Amino acid sequence: MVVGAQWGDEGKGKVIDFYAAEADVVVRFNGGNNAGHTIMFGDLEFKFHLLPSGIVRKNVTAVMGNGMVIDPDVLLKEIAYLRSKGVSSFKLLISERAQVIMPYHPVVDGLEESLKGSLKAGTTGRGIGPAYSDKVARFGITMGDLLDEKLLAQKLGAAVAARQRLMAAYGRNEELQFQKMLKDHLKMGGQLKKYITNVSSFLNTAIREGKNILFEGAQGTLLDPDHGTYPYVTSSNAVAGAAAVGSGIGPRAIDWVIGVSKAYTTRVGEGPFPTELRDDIGEHIRKVGCEFGTTTGRPRRCGWLDMPALAHAVDVNGLDALAITKLDVLGGLRRIKMAVGYKHAGKRLGGFPSNIRVLGEAEPVYKEMDGWDALKTEKWTALAKEGYDALPDAALEYLAFIKGELGIPIELVSIGPSREATIDLRGMPGIR
Numbered sequence: 001m002v003v004g005a006q007w008g009d010e011g012k013g014k015v016i017d018f019y020a021a022e023a024d025v026v027v028r029f030n031g032g033n034n035a036g037h038t039i040m041f042g043d044l045e046f047k048f049h050l051l052p053s054g055i056v057r058k059n060v061t062a063v064m065g066n067g068m069v070i071d072p073d074v075l076l077k078e079i080a081y082l083r084s085k086g087v088s089s090f091k092l093l094i095s096e097r098a099q100v101i102m103p104y105h106p107v108v109d110g111l112e113e114s115l116k117g118s119l120k121a122g123t124t125g126r127g128i129g130p131a132y133s134d135k136v137a138r139f140g141i142t143m144g145d146l147l148d149e150k151l152l153a154q155k156l157g158a159a160v161a162a163r164q165r166l167m168a169a170y171g172r173n174e175e176l177q178f179q180k181m182l183k184d185h186l187k188m189g190g191q192l193k194k195y196i197t198n199v200s201s202f203l204n205t206a207i208r209e210g211k212n213i214l215f216e217g218a219q220g221t222l223l224d225p226d227h228g229t230y231p232y233v234t235s236s237n238a239v240a241g242a243a244a245v246g247s248g249i250g251p252r253a254i255d256w257v258i259g260v261s262k263a264y265t266t267r268v269g270e271g272p273f274p275t276e277l278r279d280d281i282g283e284h285i286r287k288v289g290c291e292f293g294t295t296t297g298r299p300r301r302c303g304w305l306d307m308p309a310l311a312h313a314v315d316v317n318g319l320d321a322l323a324i325t326k327l328d329v330l331g332g333l334r335r336i337k338m339a340v341g342y343k344h345a346g347k348r349l350g351g352f353p354s355n356i357r358v359l360g361e362a363e364p365v366y367k368e369m370d371g372w373d374a375l376k377t378e379k380w381t382a383l384a385k386e387g388y389d390a391l392p393d394a395a396l397e398y399l400a401f402i403k404g405e406l407g408i409p410i411e412l413v414s415i416g417p418s419r420e421a422t423i424d425l426r427g428m429p430g431i432r
């Protein structure tokens with residue numbers, strides 16, 4: 001399974017696509033269209049928010065697990081987008097237990113953000129939080145409900161009555177159109193019916209048959225509501241353990257967990273970010289790394305690599321190995337820093353603090369290393385073909401340092417957007 005080891009946007013799309021070449025099934029298990037995965041397949045670039053990245057591959061079954069929140073309108077548009085790009089025969093399964101993002105969820109998302117003042121997370125505005133809130137508050141609608149008019153009418157009746165009041169209490173007096181919502185959602189259910197199924201049963205059969213299943217995490221460890229920088233997080237678990245719950249398999253079926261980290265750190269939205277660079281170097285990284293959100297287009301905040309945060313990700317995900325992405329982006333910087341700890345109120349902190357005030361005030365303790373030259377994309381791709389040892393010495397030292405600090409191997413290094421610009425270290429001594 002592949003999870004984000006930072007605040008999302010680690011380049012998981014490319015990494016997942018790389019491993020998807022060997023997979024029979026690719027499963028998404030958390031989040032919804034707050035995610036944004038960009039993948040290059042041949043000459044074509046695909047940007048997905050909801051569909052599992054494996055969908056572009058003929059032999060892969062793409063699965064959307066029960067842990068997801070799905071906006072059926074967005075999903076239908078994404079399926080149409082896929083077809084418009086020439087991918088017409090794909091295998092897609094959607095869990096009947098996945099929750100539906102209803103039209104009132106994005107409205108409530110915005111209203112609740114506006115009540116939070118400086119504690120607002122800067123959400124994507126897609127209704128993710130309210131959809132998960134409704135799930136645990138038992139006001140949710142599932143994808144399976146869209147196929148059952150009676151049940152949908154019953155559940156929607158209760159949900160609309162309650163959410164109408166909630167919106168009014170928040171000062172929004174817009175009447176929710178129950179009949180229209182019912183009609184629209186039954187129609188969309190009909191259009192999606194052929195994909196909606198018991199995903200758990202499908203996956204468990206696939207496991208028994210020895211199929212290769214790849215779990216595609218959305219967002220990242222530090223956006224996880226239990227293990228991240230709460231409340232500046234998303235609303236579904238983004239750590240490895242969530243894959244079992246979010247797809248209906250047992251935890252022991254997951255036998256390898258890869259954490260994806262950029263060679264630096266980025267964050268979109270609000271919240272503490274100790275190694276953030278608000279200077280020319282941060283600007284350089286944003287520009288060279290094209291650090292703008294796939295979903296909202298917002299400029300990403302950029303900073304140095306943060307080892308305490310990554311060590312936390314190793315622990316809470318049980319990471320077996322790392323995939324390091326965008327190493328090329330750091331090219332051209334004379335010196336490179338990485339946080340090896342934090343100081344707060346004159347004292348060195350142990351580990352990654354859960355207290356966001358402390359994290360926000362923490363001063364990183366940096367280690368500095370030499371940088372390496374900026375190279376053209378084609379040059380990096382050529383280096384990838386030559387292999388790991390062809391990387392600039394300073395870059396090799398940087399990677400060795402990360403490995404040493406975290407105590408797990410790096411099995412993939414990405415040095416450009418294309419599939420070719422990837423160094424696969426599997427099979428090397430010490431790596432699976």
Ligand code: IMP
Nearest residue numbers: 008034035121122123124233234268269
């Ligand atoms: P939400 O998931 O839309 O509720 O947003 C909550 C927080 O998570 C915000 O800070 C978002 O910017 C962030 N977020 C959600 N999805 C992603 C993602 O895929 N990549 C990076 N940040 C994300």
